[in-house]
Amino acid sequence: MVDAIELLKQQHREVDELFEKFEKASEGKGEQVLMDLFARIADNLAAHAVIEEKIxxxxxxxxxxxDKLQEAVEEHLAVKRVIADLLDMDPSDVQFKAKMKVLQEMVEHHVEEEEKELFKSVKKLLAKEELVTIGEQMEVMFNELIQTEPRMQVPRETDEAAPLPQ
Structure with a gap:
């Protein structure tokens, strides 16, 4: 049983590894390889954002x-806008690799803030059992979403940040 924070950290590592593969592939691999890696990165980020925002x-x-969460959903919005731009591009476009680098840097910044600040606060707020329950719900939703090309929903989510409870 994985708790919510461990699940999110694991997903952060997976996306980080995909960005590394993309960087290596950028040096001479074919466009299809780059498109496939972009699709995997975008799907993972899209599904990850949904489970964070909804659960x-x-x-x-x-x-x-x-306050940290208000900032986090604004960062998600910025990431979604870059993904939406990339969905309209091909790896042969002059700006494609540059936009991918910007996406990577935005994600790295977001991950760093979550892992250094938010997760520490959450560990003080919630008991281990609560984190496990939330983690299980998130894992189920992520596994369902990842089957559905969640990146294709992203352009519909670029008008404003995801709502948080008031």
Whole structure:
């Protein structure tokens, strides 16, 4: 049984590895390889954002985490806008690799803030059992979403940040 924070950290590592593969592939691999890697990155990020916005963030939207979560959903929005741009591009486009690098940097910044600040606050707020319950719900939803090319939903989610409980 994986708790919510461990699940999110594991997904952060997986996306990080995919970005590394993309960087290596950028040096001479074919466009199809780059498109496949982009699709995997975008699907993982899209599904990850959904489980955070629908399950994790509302579960931990209490006191000291509220401001961090407002910032987090704004960062998700920025990431979604870059993914939406990339969905309209081909790896042969001059800006494709540059936009992928910007996406990577945005994700790395977001991950760093979550792991250094938010997750520490959440561990103080919630018991281990609660984190396991939330983690199980998130894992089920992620596994369902990842089968559905979740990146294709992203362009519909670029108008405003995901709502948080008020």
């Amino acid at each position: 994790f963030y509302p579960s931990v939207y209490v006191g000291p985490t509220a």
